[in-house]
Amino acid sequence: MGKVVGAFATSHSPGVTGWPERAEPRKREAIETAFGEARRRIDELKPDAIVAISVEHFTNFNFSNLPAFAIATADSYLGPVTAEMAEFINVPQHEYPGNGKLGRHIYEFALTNEFDPALVEGGLAFDENFCVPLKHLDPDSKYPLVPIILNGVNPPWPTAKRCYDFGEMVRHAVEAQNEVQRVVVIGTGGLSHWVGLPESGTVNEEFDRDFIARIESGDPEQIKNYSPQEIDAAGNGAHEVRTWIAAAGAIGAPFEVLAYEPVPEWLTGTAVAAATPGLNL
């Protein structure tokens, strides 16, 4: 039986890799140390695949088709999507490996378990959503990915409860197959930030710390009951915390927040978290 052996959640601000030096040195060190610890734990977990959950910033989808959830089943993914973005976020453009078979399994499992995600068999390219955190978490791109995209960029968004339940469904899907034994789940996005809006560059530390307390509590009800209005108070970019909530559903255990720093220079409340209940630390 396959198993979700660990879950991680991180911000994916372009500044983390694109202009790390603009942050206060102490904050940069705290975040990069936390990413290093997360990377160490992922390697120790020896995953056979990573289910990577994020939003995408109109890099692939648009208002012709904007799915609430989409599961990708390709065997490779281009990222960053353009040479310009590669330069902007300081990540070399390359192909990331995919585990299309596991993606297909999760997609089919979803359809028979009350979820109806979009199917993406190919053509999905990455932006900062995956490229920024994976530069720290899997710098050699050695782990095959199953990318899952949820809508965090335009209302109406899937509810927090629906995102948590989707994560639970992913866990059950992993457990319902035997081929891929050890699966790590990563959620990326948030915390508070504003994109394209007057508030850009500010951080809602109160929201961020409350969110951290809830994600560390391990109590599903505390994260499932977020309203869109509550999240909106932390910016249009804060809606990406749905990816953390889905990751929480996938592991079903409390997260340990390895670092949180409000970093206006990166335009986000920036955090790295891990839930590795089975790991000998």
Add this chain to the structure above:
Amino acid sequence: MYSLHKLLWEIRKDSELAKRFRSQTSEVLNEYGLEGDSRQAMLTLDFKKLHEIGANPYLIYFCALQLQVGRESYYEQIREGKS
């Protein structure tokens, strides 16, 4: 709103369209059937107005960047309005 969003997204994805938009703005707006407030806002690149009429902020911002508007200029305009 769909036509406006379609134009914003396609400018962001297609540098040739962005170039053409800058040199033949009215023609491109005709092709996308933009009229009224959205047409006026795109004619003048009034990003604050685009936001006020309900365009998605990500798409406004990304389109602005593709049209060679600097990040600082964009945010100055979105905060203070077009001068």
